[in-house]
Amino acid sequence: MRLMRVGPPGGERPVLGTAGGDHYDLAGLTPDIDPAFLAGDGIERAREALAEGRLPELAPADLEGQRIGxxxxxxxxxxxxxxxxxxxxxxxxxxxxxxxxxxxxxxxxxxxxxxxxxxxxxxxxxxxxxxxxxxxxxxxxxxxxxxxxxxxxxxxxxxxxxxxxxxxxxxxxxxxxxxxxxxxxxxxxxxxxxxxxxxxxxxxxxxxxxxxxxxxxxxxxxxxxxxxxxxxxxxxxxxxxxxxxxxxxxxxxxxxxxxxxxxxxxxxxxxxxxxxxxxxxxxxxx
The missing domain is CATH 3.90.850.10 (Fumarylacetoacetase-like, C-terminal domain)
Known part of the structure; x- marks a missing residue:
């Protein structure tokens, strides 16, 4: 599993990526990928949400041209x-x-x-x-x-x-x-x-x-x-x-x-x- 943040400095949104190249919006699970997210078992919660189909999938156009934080x-x-x-x-x-x-x-x-x-x-x-x-x-x-x-x-x-x-x-x-x-x-x-x-x-x-x-x-x-x-x-x-x-x-x-x-x-x-x-x-x- 791959976690990334996209958007302007200070306004990044969290994204989950897979080895196959698919991307999913994590904003409904966490406002950011930060120490609090990691301390709160955020990675496991994200993994479970992905497996259960609870994460909205992002199209390539949703990420195209965006800054990567x-x-x-x-x-x-x-x-x-x-x-x-x-x-x-x-x-x-x-x-x-x-x-x-x-x-x-x-x-x-x-x-x-x-x-x-x-x-x-x-x-x-x-x-x-x-x-x-x-x-x-x-x-x-x-x-x-x-x-x-x-x-x-x-x-x-x-x-x-x-x-x-x-x-x-x-x-x-x-x-x-x-x-x-x-x-x-x-x-x-x-x-x-x-x-x-x-x-x-x-x-x-x-x-x-x-x-x-x-x-x-x-x-x-x-x-x-x-x-x-x-x-x-x-x-x-x-x-x-x-x-x-x-x-x-x-x-x-x-x-x-x-x-x-x-x-x-x-x-x-x-x-x-x-x-x-x-x-x-x-x-x-x-």
């Missing part, structure tokens, strides 16, 4: 794992970490998968990062060895952890979030894809392009720490709430490597993860 509205937290692919750590000039590196992005960085990405004022080194994003579905704290961390996952989405490397690494004040929290720096979507469609989150191909030229091409199998390990680890240090996002790291092939130029106004980023969809973001000056 991020699939989760107003996440409470955007948690990110740094250097979680060994080759990316190496191109960043660092060894693979011994435990997950955590940093935060401001939740208001989250935008739709086709929204404009703004190059910040004073930026010299704005970079792209395709990432598998985990959407938390249940409150998770102190998960033990007998707990299944994936049972706390509502679904997965394509993320882009856009980063300004000078802000992040040259004048960070001891942390990375200055280079990660600029406006529009987390395109997300087009869908939240539920785990029944993604039986193994460690078997997904991730790719990115800039202006049509390939940049990243890897697999989530190459993560240093897999999704389950990340969720369990984070739950020892903070409480994961429904609707929280976890960006799980990016593979090699970013501008920080020195092999590619950084982004500029007019550049087009495309991000894709097998089974989760594709982004297309045009860059513009803030």
């Amino acid at each position: 991020a699939p989760v509205a107003r996440p409470g937290a955007v948690l990110c794992i740094g250097q979680n692919y060994a080759a990316h750590a190496a191109e960043s000039g660092a060894p693979a970490p011994g435990e997950p590196i955590l940093f935060h992005k401001s939740p208001n960085t989250v935008v739709g998968p086709r929204d404009t990405v703004l190059i910040p004022r004073g930026s010299r080194k704005t970079d792209w990062e395709v990432e598998l994003t985990v959407v938390v579905g249940r409150r998770a704290r102190y998960l033990g060895e007998d707990d299944d961390p994936l049972a706390y996952v509502a679904g997965y989405a394509v993320g882009n952890d856009v980063s300004e490397r000078a802000f992040q690494l040259e004048t960070p004040g001891g942390q990375w979030s200055k280079g990660k929290s600029c406006e529009t720096f987390n395109p997300l979507g087009p869908w939240l894809v539920t785990p029944d469609e993604i039986p193994d989150p460690q078997a997904l191909r991730l790719r990115s392009w800039v202006n049509g030229e390939p940049r990243q091409d890897s697999s989530s199998a190459d993560m240093v720490f897999g999704v389950a390990e990340i969720v369990r680890h984070l739950s020892q240090y903070l409480v994961l709430e429904p609707g929280d996002l976890v960006n799980t790291g990016t593979p090699q092939g970013v501008a920080l490597s020195g092999r590619f130029p950084y982004l500029a106004a007019g550049d087009v980023m495309e991000m894709e993860i097998a089974g989760l969809g594709r982004h297309r973001s045009v860059c513009a000056d803030a």
Whole structure:
């Protein structure tokens, strides 16, 4: 099952999609796909309503030309794992970490998968990062060895952890979030894809392009720490709430490597993860 939000910013409506390409209106079930919807067993209620034929079907014309918003509205937290692919750590000039590196992005960085990405004022080194994003579905704290961390996952989405490397690494004040929290720096979507469609989150191909030229091409199998390990680890240090996002790291092939130029106004980023969809973001000056 696939959940998405369509419409202008602040006026999106919730939509359920199927693997076969059919779409259904969720507005009679919930006003939005947000933390409250996820906390209230919204995904199961949507599944039941679909099976019982209680959701109005949408024609292609109902969605044609509409903006696609991020699939989760107003996440409470955007948690990110740094250097979680060994080759990316190496191109960043660092060894693979011994435990997950955590940093935060401001939740208001989250935008739709086709929204404009703004190059910040004073930026010299704005970079792209395709990432598998985990959407938390249940409150998770102190998960033990007998707990299944994936049972706390509502679904997965394509993320882009856009980063300004000078802000992040040259004048960070001891942390990375200055280079990660600029406006529009987390395109997300087009869908939240539920785990029944993604039986193994460690078997997904991730790719990115800039202006049509390939940049990243890897697999989530190459993560240093897999999704389950990340969720369990984070739950020892903070409480994961429904609707929280976890960006799980990016593979090699970013501008920080020195092999590619950084982004500029007019550049087009495309991000894709097998089974989760594709982004297309045009860059513009803030």
